[in-house]
Amino acid sequence: MERDEYRFTDNRNMNQFELQVEDGEIAFLEYYIDGKKIFLNHTEVPVPLRGKGLAAILVEKSLEYCRKNNLVVVPACSYVAHFIDNNTDWHDVLSEGYQM
Numbered sequence: 533m534e535r536d537e538y539r540f541t542d543n544r545n546m547n548q549f550e551l552q553v554e555d556g557e558i559a560f561l562e563y564y565i566d567g568k569k570i571f572l573n574h575t576e577v578p579v580p581l582r583g584k585g586l587a588a589i590l591v592e593k594s595l596e597y598c599r600k601n602n603l604v605v606v607p608a609c610s611y612v613a614h615f616i617d618n619n620t621d622w623h624d625v626l627s628e629g630y631q632m
Contacts, residue, residue: 540593549594559586561594570603572612591615595622
């Protein structure tokens with residue numbers, strides 16, 4: 533499947549962004565919001581679907597959501613931090629003073 537073929541949602545009841553993938557499986561990125569800051573805490577992709585680039589798609593879509601909604605990102609998840617570090621287009625959404 534291509535990047536835009538996955539259904540991305542903000543599951544506010546569970547405090548997580550979700551990417552619906554094959555056979556009803558869900559990859560998710562847990563978050564916590566404090567004012568205008570969003571702490572991206574944990575990325576999880578179902579074991580059988582790992583290694584297919586789904587975490588990167590999920591993180592990118594989550595960052596798009598944050599940018600669109602003027603949320604300041606604090607990458608508490610190592611995968612998210614690594615993704616942003618390697619994709620400088622996302623540095624503008626980072627919390628002030630955050631060092632990559």
